[in-house]
Amino acid sequence: MSDFRLALEQAWLKKGLIACVLRPISWIYGLLIWFRRMLYRSAILPTQSLPVPVIVIGNVFVGGVGKTPLVIALVKQLTQKGLKVGVLSRGYGRHREDALSVNALSLAKDVGDEPLLIARSCQVPVFVGKNRFQAGRALLAQNPQVQIIVCDDGLQHLALNHDLALCVFDERGLGNGWLLPAGPLREPWPMHFSASAPIISLATSHQLPQQPQVDFQVPRALAKIARKSDGSTQVLSQFSGQKVQALAGIGKPQSFFDMLRAQGIVLTTTKALADHDDLQAVTIDPSMGDVLCTEKDAVKLWQYFPSAWAVPLVTEIPQALMDIILAQIGPKLSSDYGQQTT
Incomplete structure (x- = not known):
């Protein structure tokens, strides 16, 4: 991760000199966001609907906040309820913009690292595309x-x-x-729909006083097992006392390193990369010990370094949140797309 990016991300956490200098640009950005929303509200720009319910999981803090484990957990729990689930994603970091089906054999450069991880973890239809409506139509046409x-x-x-x-x-x-670029927010908070949208925090602790009103605390944790590309596994605790190096190209790499250390694993080196970073140029010295990385990094890293160990980040959606989700979507499920579930 570049020094400039690190400095900017640190500046976003306080109202310091850098943030204040950039504030006038944020006002212009805010006007553009407002104008764009007005175009959609007035139907000058069209909003299109798919014939099945759509749940969006997103964030207003720019970059990654670690929501992919939450997406995977939701898909799995909906599937366990007997629902047939599909997933749409922009596929950030991919080299294409057209709608494309994702499967376990797809390449991250074509479909993005997160959609590939979701497809491998959930085994449900996953489509990527810049135009989500067109990608959704393609998904439903094939599934x-x-x-x-x-x-x-x-x-x-x-x-x-x-x-x-x-x-x-x-x-x-x-x-x-x-707002960007003086701060980390993609749009003003509270958002236009925040009163009705469940607010979820993945944090176990908070660094800053400015926190949203959280409805559900859904902390992430490391899985007990690490896995290689060949399917072999090792209990995570067995890495204690060994030479271990860690790599993370997620929104907040330090959180992954801290979770590893909390398991008693001593890290000889750490490599903090930008979210969705291309790992082809990453240099790894095998003499420095085993490599531990996130599952999201592994879908790219295994192409070049198959002996790396992927450590999944796991979470579970509280039953109270699942009740809200099912209450919202249950009445909207069409019999044309399977048996109605409540």
Whole structure:
């Protein structure tokens, strides 16, 4: 991760000199956001709907907040309820913009790292595309059994209508509370729908005083097992006392390193990369010990370093939140897409 990016991310956490200098640009950005929303509200720009309920899981804090484990947990828990689920994603970091089906053999450069991880973890139909509506139509055309779509990110994608939005934060909360580029927010908070959207925090502790009013605390944890590309596994605690190096290209790499250390693992080196970073140029010295990385990094890293160990980040959605989700989407499930579930 570049020194400039690190400095900017630190500036976003307080109302210091850098943030104050950038504040006038944030006002212009805020006007553009308001004008864009007005175009959609007045139907000058169209909002289109899919024939099945759509749940959006997203964030207003720019960059990653670690919501992919939450997406995976929701898809799995909906599937356990007997629902046929599909997933849509922009596929950040991919080299294409057209709608494309994702499967376990897809390449991250074509579909994005997060959609590939979701497809491998959940084994449900996953489509990526810049135009979420077109990607959704393609998904339903190939998978007519799908009853509900979970959209990974997309709070700011106003061209696709959604039935329920879940807004996710990590321990950084709202940062300094300012819009880009003076702060980390993609749009003003509270958002236009925040009164009805469940607010979820993935944090176990909070760094900053500016926090949203959280409805559900859904902390992440490391899985007990690490896995290699060949399917072999090792209990995470067995890495204690060994030489271990860690790599993370997620929104907040330090959180992954801290969780490893909390398990008693001593890290000889750490590599903090930008979210969705291309790992082809990453240099790894095998003499420095085993490599531990997140599952999201592994879908790219295994192409170049198959002996790396992936450590999943796992979470479980509280029953109270699942009750809200099912209450919202249950009446909207169409018999055309399977048996109605409540």
